[in-house]
Amino acid sequence: MSRKTIDLWVGIFAVLGIAAIFFLSLRVSTVQTSSGAPYTVYTWFDNIGGLKVRAPVKSSGVVVGRVAGIRLDTQKYRAEVTLAIDPAYPFPRDTVAAILTSGLLGEQYVGLNPGGEDDMLASGDTITMTQSAVVLENLISQFLYNSAANGSGDKSSSQP
């Protein structure tokens, strides 16, 4: 093998390898194209269900940020969830944060429902209006309780 052919093959190899790295970073994953450092917003929930760190923050289904941290606030005994939101998406101060589930068995995410106020949330602000995760067990027990109450009510009304 002459030196020139070796150089040519090494060049082809390097191009292939770099193309593979580009493929992995652009096609397989998504490099964040955000316009800068995300701003953080704090929220408190009564119950976060199965929300995990790094879960997406969505508004109208569009991913606008990630859950940056979850901890239990021992002053209020509520879950403090830190949201890191892309600065390209400003939200009004009266935005409502809710913990929602994508699909029946899907992952949980934080949904932001923007309000109508003119002031925008800045880094370090808190979202006061929140809606906790729906806990399936509570829902089912409520449903059973209601249907049992209705059932007995029907019986008593039909008896006399």
Next chain:
Amino acid sequence: MMDWVTEPLRHIGARIINAIWRLGFILRFFAALLLASGQSFTRLHLTLREIWFTGVLSLSIIMVSGMFIGMVLGLQGYEILQRFGSGDALGIMVALSLARELGPVVAGLLFASRAGSAVTAEIGLMKATEQLQAMDMMAVNPLARVAAPRFWGGVISMPLLAAIFSTMGVFGGWLIGVVVIGVDHGSFWSQMQASVDFRIDIVNGFIKSVVFALAVSLIAVFEGYDCHPTAEGVSRAITRTVVQSALTILALDFILTSFMFRGLS
């Protein structure tokens, strides 16, 4: 009189001391190699030849194996995921398992057996035929002329090979999942892009492949340089390269994974 007790103990002790001594020796060798590696960048064609030898010649095995691993992941992953009615998530499974684990680890194992063994054999034979000594006589440092270019050639080519391996794997998974089984093309890619994180998955996988490249190249060069200069010694050195590289890759993979991915969700 207590020989049957002390003899095995003494044997174990000797083995442990020998292993620690070898670890110190390989680290000293690594330091000497780094000090002598200036020449492999000033005389770049030495390193380029090794990239050709370890990288370009490993391309076919890496691409074919990556393809097969991806296709197996496609078949097995779909079979498992469709039990939960989430066959569309096949792209996530294929891409994550390749980028995080299989890409760097399997490419590293293949690289160790395809290129590492060849490097050990080459250096070992040079030692057995006293070429290294001859170089030393001519005031050519064999570490700088022989060992360092092979080391850096391996370090440069192995991460590229791992990236090519992962890419071929994703392509193989796509081939089985989308073309053969019929998972939706759009959801295969969009779910993959939504769930694979550049910083956490791709960059960490790349870091893994660089660490494996350093380990495998160092072991391959060291075993060749350290072997007994006989035919049997060279063959033993090659065996040691493959065995130790495999063990080192798997152990390092566990350590790196436990640092990178512990506590994530």
